[in-house]
Amino acid sequence: MENNRGSWGSNIGFILAAVGSAVGLGNIWGFPYKMGKSGGFTFLLVYICLAVIVGLTVMASELALGRMTGKGVVDAYRTVSKKFKWIGWLGIIAPFLIMSFYSVLGAYCVQYMSLNLAELSFGLSGIFGATISGGETFGAMLTNPFGCAIFTFLFMVICMLIVKGGVSGGIEKFNKIGMPALFVMLVIVIIRSLTLPNAVEGLKFMFKPGYAVEGGFIEKAPGFVEVLGTAGGQMFFSLSLAMGAMVTYGSYLDKKENLVKNSGVIVFADTLVALMAGLAVIPAAVANGINNGVAVGDITLSGPKLLFVTLQDVFSNMGSAGPLFGVIFYALVIIAAISSAISLMEVMATFFIDRAAEKGQTANRTKITLWVSVAIMLEALLVAVDGLGSNGVWVPGQAAFGVDGWNDCWLDFMDCWSEGVAMPVGSMLMALMIGWELKPEFALKEIHNGNNTGWFTGFYTVCIKFLVPIIMAFVFVGQLQSFFASASNVVLYAISGVILVAFWIFAASGKKE
Ligand code: PFF
Secondary structure, X not given: OOOOOOOOOOHHHHHHHHHHHHOOHHHHHHHHHHHHHOOOHHHHHHHHHHHHHHHHHHHHHHHHHHHHXXXXXXXXXXXXXXXXXXXXXXXXXXXXXXXXXXXXXXXXXXXXXXXXXXXXXXXXXXXXXOOOOHHHHHHHHHOOXXXXXXXXXXXXXXXXXXXXXXXXXXXXXXXXHHHHHHHHHHHHHHHHHHOOOOHHHHHHHHHOOOHHHHOOOOOOOOOHHHHHHHHHHHHHHHOOOOOOHHHHHHOOOXXXXXXXXXXXXXXXXXXXXXXXXXXXXXXXXXXXXXHOOXXXXXXXXXXXXXXXXXXXXXXXXXXXXXXXXXXXXXXXXXXXXXXXXXXXXXXXXXXXXXXXXXXOOOOOHHHHHHHHHHHHHHHHHHHHHHOOOOOOOOOOOHHHHOOOOOOOOHHHHHHHXXXXXXXXXXXXXXXXXXXXXXXXXXXXXXXXXXXXXXXXXXXXXXXXXXXXXXXXXXXXXXXXXXXXXXOOHHHHHHHHHHHHHHHHHHHHXXXXX
16 A cells, blocks of 8 residues: 655665664673673674574564565564464564663663763763762662653653654664764774773683683683573674564665675674674773772673673773763764664554554654654653662562562563563564465565575575574573573473474464465
């Protein structure tokens, strides 16, 4: 049906937008830390194998699904599948849940950039303490729900204004400037990070196999399945897969573009930026700790504290140039967060735009974007006010089950159901749908579309039919292990295995429609 959906202005515009979606908070704090904790170089190898086998396959599939149907995630699955028409809903609920905390984390970055900017412009040390010390600032910020809500609102307004501008007039335009700017800023921060005394210890943490254990960062080397689970979960989140984002972005893509090449470029660029972010963040954090007499094992390299405590301390200890690097660093994180957040919002906006078109109405993008933003703002308030559990806000399940990873705070609660459950299950089911219900040729026809990349056919068929569903089952176990700390491994493997086998039989049974 004809509608006013719009389309990308150019293929490079699409690529920058897709890379923008992929490059986000996940690259900047997730990747480097997980790499260090999970065996350094071993993790990198596993990650690259997974990115090529699973990432490339799922990326091409999602782009193809979007492009062949010309629809957002819910309607795309509804159009192609009889058996799995409902899985599109996972791909719209997950981005909605992710936005609840992504917007709050983006808002934290805006606050940190503002503080460093104030320090740079007016020497306003003492806003939260004697200097901008990471720990005090973060504590003060988390326990100031009103401030967090206001900055979350600000972050959402920025995203809303971009998404309201449309696919080429808003999202593409932002990324065309934002992505090159992010790259340049990242290079500046890397140079500063690597020239700090003792930066080499941080490089060892990231790259030297086993160093994390010997050097005291962690006590025990992780097992292979654990590394597989961690790398797989990270890869999916980092590549924005199974969240409807790539289906949605694909639905605006011109038929003549080569999906194999595009997918390869996106996967490569995202992995490159993740490694670059590692070089910017970890050596600086480790060097600063060592230079200030902190024991290696006590340097915080994980979670929100890495960005908001450890790194702020790096900038505070850097002397007069510190606030300048602070501004550059938090600005680049804000760009990364916005470029990802707008893709998550676009998943929802496109859904409503398509629904309006189906009813024969002309969609009003401005109105739709506004309502999507209001809905996100309401759920984000829970995360903002909760302050990572600092403010004693009620979290579902704590009273009944005790505090156990998935319900530590509202952020973990939202993350568990989106990144932990919807994402691996959604992509496992998508692979089974294409591999066994629709058959790989169905997707390959759209993927190739006149640009037949010979080797890809066999590779894709094996991956989508066998490797992706099986690897996703392991990734699902890995995700469950990280969110349900007290559950027994046997139970987690059993849950994952039953889901895999049951849906495999379901997908392969009966005649192809
Ligand atoms: N890829 C983003 C990151 O690495 O932070 C997060 C993300 C964005 C996930 C968009 C999913 C998505 F659809």
